[in-house]
Amino acid sequence: MTFSTPAGPVQALANASLTIAPREFVSLLGPSGCGKSTLLRLVADILVPTEGRIEVGGEPPGVARRRRAFGFVFQDSTLLPWRNALQNVLLPLEIGGDARRGRPDALALLELVGLRGFEEAYPWQLSGGMRQRVAIARALITRPQVLLMDEPFGALDEITREHMNQELLRIWEATGTTILFVTHSSPEAVFLSDRVLVLGARPGRVKLELPIELPRPRDPAVKETVEFARHTAALRRVLAGEARPE
Amino acid sequence: MALARAEAGPTPSRLFVRRYLLPAAGILALLLAWEIYIHVFRVPHYLVPAPSVIGWTLIEEWPTIRRNVGRTLVEAVGGFLLGNGFAVVLAIVFVHSPTVQRFLYPVAVAIRTVPIIAIAPILVLLLGNGYAPKVVIAALISFFPTLVNMVRGLEAVEPSALELMRVLSANRRQIFFKLRLPSSLPFLFSALKIATASCVIGAIVAEWVGADTGLGYLIIVATFEFRTGLLYATTAVGSFLALSFFLAVVLLEKAIVRWKPETPPT
Numbered sequence: 435m436t437f438s439t440p441a442g443p444v445q446a447l448a449n450a451s452l453t454i455a456p457r458e459f460v461s462l463l464g465p466s467g468c469g470k471s472t473l474l475r476l477v478a479d480i481l482v483p484t485e486g487r488i489e490v491g492g493e494p495p496g497v498a499r500r501r502r503a504f505g506f507v508f509q510d511s512t513l514l515p516w517r518n519a520l521q522n523v524l525l526p527l528e529i530g531g532d533a534r535r536g537r538p539d540a541l542a543l544l545e546l547v548g549l550r551g552f553e554e555a556y557p558w559q560l561s562g563g564m565r566q567r568v569a570i571a572r573a574l575i576t577r578p579q580v581l582l583m584d585e586p587f588g589a590l591d592e593i594t595r596e597h598m599n600q601e602l603l604r605i606w607e608a609t610g611t612t613i614l615f616v617t618h619s620s621p622e623a624v625f626l627s628d629r630v631l632v633l634g635a636r637p638g639r640v641k642l643e644l645p646i647e648l649p650r651p652r653d654p655a656v657k658e659t660v661e662f663a664r665h666t667a668a669l670r671r672v673l674a675g676e677a678r679p680e
Numbered sequence: 681m682a683l684a685r686a687e688a689g690p691t692p693s694r695l696f697v698r699r700y701l702l703p704a705a706g707i708l709a710l711l712l713a714w715e716i717y718i719h720v721f722r723v724p725h726y727l728v729p730a731p732s733v734i735g736w737t738l739i740e741e742w743p744t745i746r747r748n749v750g751r752t753l754v755e756a757v758g759g760f761l762l763g764n765g766f767a768v769v770l771a772i773v774f775v776h777s778p779t780v781q782r783f784l785y786p787v788a789v790a791i792r793t794v795p796i797i798a799i800a801p802i803l804v805l806l807l808g809n810g811y812a813p814k815v816v817i818a819a820l821i822s823f824f825p826t827l828v829n830m831v832r833g834l835e836a837v838e839p840s841a842l843e844l845m846r847v848l849s850a851n852r853r854q855i856f857f858k859l860r861l862p863s864s865l866p867f868l869f870s871a872l873k874i875a876t877a878s879c880v881i882g883a884i885v886a887e888w889v890g891a892d893t894g895l896g897y898l899i900i901v902a903t904f905e906f907r908t909g910l911l912y913a914t915t916a917v918g919s920f921l922a923l924s925f926f927l928a929v930v931l932l933e934k935a936i937v938r939w940k941p942e943t944p945p946t
Binding site: 479502504506509510514525526528529530 | 838845854937
C-alpha cells in the first residue's frame with residue numbers, strides 16, 4: 435500500500451491484508467515506524483492510499499467516514515481544553531448537527547466509562563486516565579461501526595494502563611463494537627484481543643497473525659496463566675526478529 | 681505534618697499582602713525616595729518636580745487635563761479596534777489561503793519596518809488635523825504584533841485535533857469556529873495586551889505632529905511653556921490611561937479564556 439507525502443510516495447505497508455469480523459477485537463503490534471498507525475489512519479480515511487484497497491462494511495473508507503462509521507481514540511486524548519467533559523463528548527454530534535438529542539446518550543456514555551459526576555470537569559482538571567475515558571466516550575457517541583484506537587494508553591503509567599485495559603474490555607462488551615487497536619505492548623495486545631497481527635519494520639508486512647485463545651471474560655489473573663505466557667512469548671519472538679539494528 | 685502545611689499554601693490574608701500590598705508598597709517607596717531626594721538636594725521644580733508638586737498640579741489643572749485625556753482615549757481606542765480588527769481578519773484570511781499570505785505578508789512586514797514617528801507627518805499631511813491621522817497611527821502600531829500572534833494562534837492546533845475533525849467529517853467553517861478560533865484566543869489576548877500600551881503611545885506621538893487637543897498636544901505646550909509640573913502630570917495621566925486600558929483587556933481575557941492553555945503563549 436502506497437500513499438503520497440510532500441516528500442514523494444512512501445510505501446508504508448506491503449501485503450498488509452486483513453479482514454476483521456464485526457464485534458471482533460484485533461490488535462496491530464509492531465515496532466515504531468512499522469506503519470501500524472498509518473494503517474489505522476488509512477482505515478479512518480485520514481490518509482488516502484494511492485494503491486491498495488480498504489473496505490469498511492463493503493464501502494470505501496471515505497464513504498464510511500462521512501456516515502460516521504468510525505470512532506477514533508488518539509494517544510493523547512485530544513480533548514478541546516475549552517470544553518468540559520460533557521461538551522467534549524457531544525462534539526461529534528454537534529458537528530453532525532444533532533447535539534440536542536444526544537445529551538442523554540452522552541451522559542450514559544460518561545457513566546459507562548466511569549466518569550459519572552465529572553460531566554462539568556474541564557480537561558485540565560482530569561488525570562491522564564480520565565481524559566482517555568472522556569476520549570473513549572466521545573468516540574462512542576456516534577455509535578460507530580469500528581472503534582479505532584492508536585496506542586490509547588501508551589502515555590499512561592503502568593498501573594493506570596492495566597486498569598484501563600480492563601475497563602476497555604468492559605466497555606467493549608457493553609457496546610458490542612468492533613475494535614482495531616494499535617499498541618507496542620505484547621501483554622496488552624494478548625490481554626485485550628481476539629487476534630493479534632504483528633507488523634514488521636518498513637515497509638510493513640504482516641509477520642504473524644496470532645489468534646488469542648484465552649477464555650472471556652478475562653480478568654488480570656489471566657496474565658499469570660501458562661497460556662498467556664505462551665502467547666506473549668510467541669509475539670515477543672517475532673518482534674525480536676524485527677528489531678532493527680541501530 | 682510539614683508536608684500537609686506546605687500543600688495548604690499561604691493563607692488568604694498573606695496572599696493579599698503578597699499580591700496587592702507588596703507591589704503598592706514598592707511604588708510608594710519609589711515616590712517617597714524621589715520626594716526626599718528633591719528636598720534634600722534642592723532640585724529646582726522647573727527641572728524635576730517632587731511627586732507632591734505633581735499631585736497638586738494634577739488637582740489644579742484637572743479641568744484642562746480632563747478635556748485633553750478624552751480625546752487621546754478616543755484616538756487610542758479607535759486605533760486599537762481598527763488595527764487589531766484588521767489584523768484578526770487578515771490572519772484568518774492568511775490561514776485559509778497560503779497564496780494570499782505569500783502575496784500580502786511582505787506588505788505587512790513593510791508596514792512594520794516604517795518608523796511610525798517618520799510617517800506621522802505624512803499622515804497628518806494626508807488626513808488633516810482631526811482624529812483620522814491619530815487613529816491610523818495607533819492602528820498601524822498595534823497591527824503587526826496582533827497579525828503575527830493571531831496567525832501563530834490559528835495555526836497552533838494539534839495535528840491530532842485536525843485528524844479528529846477529519847474523522848468527524850467537519851467542514852472548514854466548523855474546524856474554524858470549533859477548533860482554530862478558540863485555540864487562538866490566548867495568543868490573541870497576549871497580543872492585545874501589548875497593543876493597549878502601544879495604541880496610547882501611537883495616539884500621543886501623532887498629536888505631537890499636529891493637534892489642538894489631546895495629551896500629546898498638552899505635553900508639547902507644557903514643554904514649551906516650561907510648565908514642568910503639568911508635563912509630569914500629563915505623562916502620569918497617559919501612563920494611567922494605558923494601564924487602565926491594559927487592565928480592561930486583562931479582565932476581558934479572564935472572562936473569555938477560562939481554560940488553561942496547553943502551551944501558554946509567551
